[in-house]
């Protein structure tokens with residue numbers, strides 16, 4: 432299970448203060464989550480143990496069909512409607528998944544920008560290969576994904592004809608309402624539901640994440656099992672709850688002026704997890720003119736770009752380091768001449784070197800005034816990834832409630848959407 436190591440926070444926050452905040456504030460926030468009448472969007476909390484088995488069977492069937500008849504799956508969605516699937520795909524397969532030899536389709540993410548150049552390149556990448564589309568939008572009216580869907584739908588219809596194209600379109604949307612739901616029902620697309628009480632950034636364990644991941648051959652049952660393990664283990668009101676520790680440490684550090692949190696990962700496979708994490712915390716907590724600003728880095732690469740700032744720049748930073756156990760099988764060879772002077776590492780694993788770097792960086796940052804919270808997990812597998820994502824969603828909800836905001840709304844996102852629609856309708860800008 433996940434462990435939160437707060438030893439790198441204690442030089443900044445006295446332990447008794449942290450424990451007080453856990454006992455009083457974190458557990459009170461947890462009570463508000465479980466009471467069931469304080470917030471509207473709590474469906475994600477119990478989803479892993481209560482997943483609709485019929486929906487799960489349909490996801491497996493749809494992904495088997497996509498794998499049979501498509502070389503490419505285009506996943507259209509933005510924000511919470513794609514970041515989770517992308518993060519898990521990269522964690523469990525690779526950021527270079529599409530380049531790997533495999534018997535599952537390539538997966539391209541679209542509809543998360545408005546760039547014509549990006550669209551053109553995607554079309555070129557698909558070429559004349561057979562493809563299907565999974566359009567994901569809870570509201571069914573988000574401009575970026577709706578625009579991309581219109582483009583890809585017309586491409587599908589040109590290539591396969593309207594009827595056959597409909598058999599290649601999978602719509603994941605609100606269970607009852609919205610433009611996409613209506614269109615999907617009218618056109619006969621295969622439909623998957625995002626329950627009304629689950630918001631975008633908490634939806635990775637619905638068909639939003641599960642259908643694309645299943646198409647990549649990822650064991651989605653084990654992913655759900657991991658989430659269920661975390662759900663059970665975090666239902667604990669004691670001071671040992673790792674989510675309480677994480678939430679309370681962040682809040683105490685924010686009170687001390689540490690207003691930016693850097694999420695640091697230690698492998699390229701984890702970079703997109705940082706993007707998912709940023710959206711989860713940013714959209715859940717940044718409200719009412721308060722909130723910790725979430726940033727992300729990938730070490731050790733970013734130590735050579737952001738390292739200087741983190742060590743000696745403005746002292747408003749805290750750091751959360753993801754430390755996942757790595758396989759020990761890549762070993763440093765011994766060389767006869769030792770011309771690079773690295774024979775002292777001969778026989779050591781790359782995982783060992785990475786661990787040394789983690790300790791060295793955390794120690795340096797702490798002594799430079801950047802508190803460090805370590806989130807420790809086992810080797811990256813479907814099960815541990817399920818645990819990790821659930822852990823962050825749960826800790827984020829607790830932390831946001833502790834800060835006095837509703838973790839599940841995003842009223843601020845509407846401002847740009849309204850402006851953009853107005854400008855586009857008027858046609859003058």
Ligand code: PA5
Pocket residue numbers: 509510511512567568569570571572573576630631632633714841844
């Ligand atoms: O977390 C959220 O709710 C948002 O990031 C949404 O996922 C994002 O805006 C996309 O919305 P929709 O799924 O309605 O297209």
